[in-house]
Amino acid sequence: MQRIGVFVCWCGSNIAGTVDVEAVSEALKREPGVVFSTNYQYMCSQAGQDIIKDAIKEHRLTGIVVCSCSPRMHEATFRKTAAAAGLNPYMVEIANIREQCSWVHKEMPIGTEKAIILGKAAVAKVNLNTPLTPGESPVTKRALVIGGGIAGIQTALDIADAGFEVDIVEKKPTIGGKMAQLDKTFPTLDCAACILTPKMVDVAQHEKIRIFSYSEVSEVKGFVGNFDVTIKKNARYVKEDLCTGCGLCTEKCPMKKCANEFNLGMDTRRAIYIPFAQAVPKVATIDPDNCNMLKNGKCGVCAKVCTAGAIDYTQKDEYIEEKYGAIVVATGFNPISMDKFDEFAYNQSKDVITSLEFERLTNAAGPTAGKLLRPSDGKHPETIVFVQCVGSRCDACAEKGKEYCSKICCMYTAKHAMLTRDKYPDTDVYVFYIDVRTPGKNFDEFYRRAVEEYGVHYIKGMVGKVSPEGDKLIVQASDLLADKQLKIEADLVVLAAAIEPDKSARSLATMLTASMDTNDFFTEAHPKLRPVESPTAGVFLSGACQGPKDIPETVSQAGAAAAKVIGLLAKDKLVGNPCVAHSNEMMCNGCSSCERVCPYGAITYEAKEFRMPDRTTLVRRIAVVNPAVCQGCGCCTVVCPSGAMDLKGFANEQIMAEVDAICK
Amino acid sequence: MQKISRDILVEKAISMLENGDVCSVLGWRKGEFDYDITPAVFTDKDDIKNNFVWNDFCGANFSKYLVQKTRKAEGKILVFLKPCDTYSFNQLLTEHRFDREKVYAIGIPCEGMVDINKIKEITGDGISSIDCGDKITVNTIYGDKFDIDATNVLSERCINCKSKKHVAYDELIGDEGEVLESNRFDEVTKLEQMTPDERFAFWQNELSKCIRCNACRDICPACTCEKCVFDNPKSGVENKAAANSFEEKMFHIIRAFHVAGRCTDCGECSRVCPQHIPLHLLNRKFIKDIDGFYGEYQAGDEVGSRAPLVNYTTEDIEAADIFEGRDN
Numbered sequence: 002m003q004r005i006g007v008f009v010c011w012c013g014s015n016i017a018g019t020v021d022v023e024a025v026s027e028a029l030k031r032e033p034g035v036v037f038s039t040n041y042q043y044m045c046s047q048a049g050q051d052i053i054k055d056a057i058k059e060h061r062l063t064g065i066v067v068c069s070c071s072p073r074m075h076e077a078t079f080r081k082t083a084a085a086a087g088l089n090p091y092m093v094e095i096a097n098i099r100e101q102c103s104w105v106h107k108e109m110p111i112g113t114e115k116a117i118i119l120g121k122a123a124v125a126k127v128n129l130n131t132p133l134t135p136g137e138s139p140v141t142k143r144a145l146v147i148g149g150g151i152a153g154i155q156t157a158l159d160i161a162d163a164g165f166e167v168d169i170v171e172k173k174p175t176i177g178g179k180m181a182q183l184d185k186t187f188p189t190l191d192c193a194a195c196i197l198t199p200k201m202v203d204v205a206q207h208e209k210i211r212i213f214s215y216s217e218v219s220e221v222k223g224f225v226g227n228f229d230v231t232i233k234k235n236a237r238y239v240k241e242d243l244c245t246g247c248g249l250c251t252e253k254c255p256m257k258k259c260a261n262e263f264n265l266g267m268d269t270r271r272a273i274y275i276p277f278a279q280a281v282p283k284v285a286t287i288d289p290d291n292c293n294m295l296k297n298g299k300c301g302v303c304a305k306v307c308t309a310g311a312i313d314y315t316q317k318d319e320y321i322e323e324k325y326g327a328i329v330v331a332t333g334f335n336p337i338s339m340d341k342f343d344e345f346a347y348n349q350s351k352d353v354i355t356s357l358e359f360e361r362l363t364n365a366a367g368p369t370a371g372k373l374l375r376p377s378d379g380k381h382p383e384t385i386v387f388v389q390c391v392g393s394r395c396d397a398c399a400e401k402g403k404e405y406c407s408k409i410c411c412m413y414t415a416k417h418a419m420l421t422r423d424k425y426p427d428t429d430v431y432v433f434y435i436d437v438r439t440p441g442k443n444f445d446e447f448y449r450r451a452v453e454e455y456g457v458h459y460i461k462g463m464v465g466k467v468s469p470e471g472d473k474l475i476v477q478a479s480d481l482l483a484d485k486q487l488k489i490e491a492d493l494v495v496l497a498a499a500i501e502p503d504k505s506a507r508s509l510a511t512m513l514t515a516s517m518d519t520n521d522f523f524t525e526a527h528p529k530l531r532p533v534e535s536p537t538a539g540v541f542l543s544g545a546c547q548g549p550k551d552i553p554e555t556v557s558q559a560g561a562a563a564a565k566v567i568g569l570l571a572k573d574k575l576v577g578n579p580c581v582a583h584s585n586e587m588m589c590n591g592c593s594s595c596e597r598v599c600p601y602g603a604i605t606y607e608a609k610e611f612r613m614p615d616r617t618t619l620v621r622r623i624a625v626v627n628p629a630v631c632q633g634c635g636c637c638t639v640v641c642p643s644g645a646m647d648l649k650g651f652a653n654e655q656i657m658a659e660v661d662a663i664c665k
Numbered sequence: 666m667q668k669i670s671r672d673i674l675v676e677k678a679i680s681m682l683e684n685g686d687v688c689s690v691l692g693w694r695k696g697e698f699d700y701d702i703t704p705a706v707f708t709d710k711d712d713i714k715n716n717f718v719w720n721d722f723c724g725a726n727f728s729k730y731l732v733q734k735t736r737k738a739e740g741k742i743l744v745f746l747k748p749c750d751t752y753s754f755n756q757l758l759t760e761h762r763f764d765r766e767k768v769y770a771i772g773i774p775c776e777g778m779v780d781i782n783k784i785k786e787i788t789g790d791g792i793s794s795i796d797c798g799d800k801i802t803v804n805t806i807y808g809d810k811f812d813i814d815a816t817n818v819l820s821e822r823c824i825n826c827k828s829k830k831h832v833a834y835d836e837l838i839g840d841e842g843e844v845l846e847s848n849r850f851d852e853v854t855k856l857e858q859m860t861p862d863e864r865f866a867f868w869q870n871e872l873s874k875c876i877r878c879n880a881c882r883d884i885c886p887a888c889t890c891e892k893c894v895f896d897n898p899k900s901g902v903e904n905k906a907a908a909n910s911f912e913e914k915m916f917h918i919i920r921a922f923h924v925a926g927r928c929t930d931c932g933e934c935s936r937v938c939p940q941h942i943p944l945h946l947l948n949r950k951f952i953k954d955i956d957g958f959y960g961e962y963q964a965g966d967e968v969g970s971r972a973p974l975v976n977y978t979t980e981d982i983e984a985a986d987i988f989e990g991r992d993n
Contacts, residue, residue: 590891606761644894
């Protein structure tokens, strides 16, 4: 029989406000096994912990129940307290009477009744607890960064600078991401390429960093410290080690009419291409959908002109297996599709463009060599209308857009408006907005300059309709402050499209068992206190995959993620979780169901000899769990048909005892 | 009505025993009555000559017997398998439940087995003898004689036979059959169309007949656990009479969950139920759902196949989609 102590926390008024803590500690005193029960204002305080330690010694407690906040908050605290008093830390159970009780109930009698029930369940479980000792597992001192935009680049550089090996997997032919497509960056207006490309070069030259470009993660197995990752290196039909990036092939290729995705389809490239001049790795890639040689076996011009002999039409996708200790997700964002926003005539007129397209139109390396010209006729636009929040903050139109604020649009639109007025003072620039949101260092000053110094017309109100008429775009909008309807004849309309996580994020989250919110942004382990860790141990988040972010924020989060990774990789061993599965060999059928569902490959089989009652021996196949590999997820215990598989610390019997205690 | 005659099987069994190819034969033997044909292990050729039976009453599926028999057998065991039995055979191999090397499996075609209850509906009680020829000839103690066409008294599982194909064998007697288009899910569809109250009443009525004899569990080829949860006092659901109507339902529902994804739909549970509860409908509901959610899957179709319930693909349907009716 256990000797159990119960400690009920008031959490100031957080718990005591809706739960009669005195009644709870009194009621639990009468539960089987309980020899001591008390309550205190703050159990997690030093004084509260001392109460627990003293009681363990004085009453020779073999198990304790702390009725307090969620175990996510203080389970570790109370386990340490118990250990300090000589009790096995796994003899501690937390009854969550705050998040699951006092915070969700308003009336004292209901809160108290539920707190007692939750306490009883915890006592019932502790009665069946056994002391557990954790094992250790080694750490592979290498990190994987998924995504090679500014977030992935910064994280990789920071980890590598600390002396650890890093691999970057980027699905595009070059690293650089969205930032490489931008022209100037707010609020300082320095050129994106000027500050990004040195970092790209640093990555390429860093001896600790490897880049897998044009590659994807295809499989992830294992767990924190010991991930086994399969990287699919897509065939680019060019040998990376031989290609010098001279670009001759990209000039000679006869397939000239391929849409150039780097310029968002506003101009064309060849079927063999290097996305942009500063690409890293600077290696050509053949686009198999457009290459005549790959499609019909006719052409071969690039192979003829390549002096390095780098072209290889027979190249196949390659699968590389590598081990990592930590994984950083930096998959970034994309603007949403404008297909559902017919009111803005995006698909009807070439002169309605997205802000990212505007970036390319003003970029010196873009389709117009930096001259702001209308895509339809190449004329200089005299009136430009910027529309904010296209698809962002869509309460009523959630099926079209996103409910959240995309965060970066107010600032880049101010930048676009300002730069336009600066370069082309004869242009009339209108910005339609819901609110202008400028929280950030020097952000509001920047926006005010656009209005006050550059004379941009900021109009509070939404654009209702854009209709092409001749070579003009008629913009119908409301001016809420002046309370009137406006009709503007514009030459160019720029839509600040909402941003969303990259489409690859969902399947990646599944592979990583990392959780996502309803918008497919990765969720952090704690919104305030653990913002760069995912709830899955060993998986970290960097940049816009976690939520909309501008460059300064992305870079600081990237550095924070790197710091967390470095902290993990600096350890030689990780203390494991002793709550692992084990198989009862007398009941095991050896049916392999558990092996099939185990995500960690922790289960193997052996033929074991059993002495039978009639003195014969019987050899049976039984499951054996490797406790160093098992992560205690419990899949095997659910699938086991005979109930032979059980989880230490969460045995079926313990869970049934909890359920019974609640249902009694 | 069976196309293969008993004599061919007897001859085969005796020759294999005599040659020492096998040490025992799993076959059918006459029970107390002509219609209760029971599974038996034969080791003696005279015993086979006199008592081996193969007729329209040989419904018993031998696959499960291999789990225990192969453990003790010194040599190989000869087993005769009807098409539906071969699915159970494969499923057990998938679960590593017996040593394939210790078995010599002969596939035999099956024209369907009859349901004695349907015969009794025609003849009444008091059957004294049955002779299976082209027709089933039944004599009663009252002196009545009936000639019944076997196709009129086929058991439900044979009317809705899912496959005449042998998916596992070392040797096949007769022709290779084919997987059939059956209407086996029609009854399930009817249950699905009921209102929840009607369906509850249906199962309440059926399952309240249960006497917890465990015949369904004992015969089920998917139920081969070393220690069954219903025999395990620690499980909290161990073998005992149902204390209330809730418990009597739980036994069958827990059992259906246990065999979900592993049940080959052999129909033995319903055949042996002394209370005539249509237990196979519970299993078929699972099979139908699994087919609907994850694509068609037949347990035991091939050795080593991964049942959808213990497999995971990124295309798997989300629970929310099913709940909100987007599973079509």
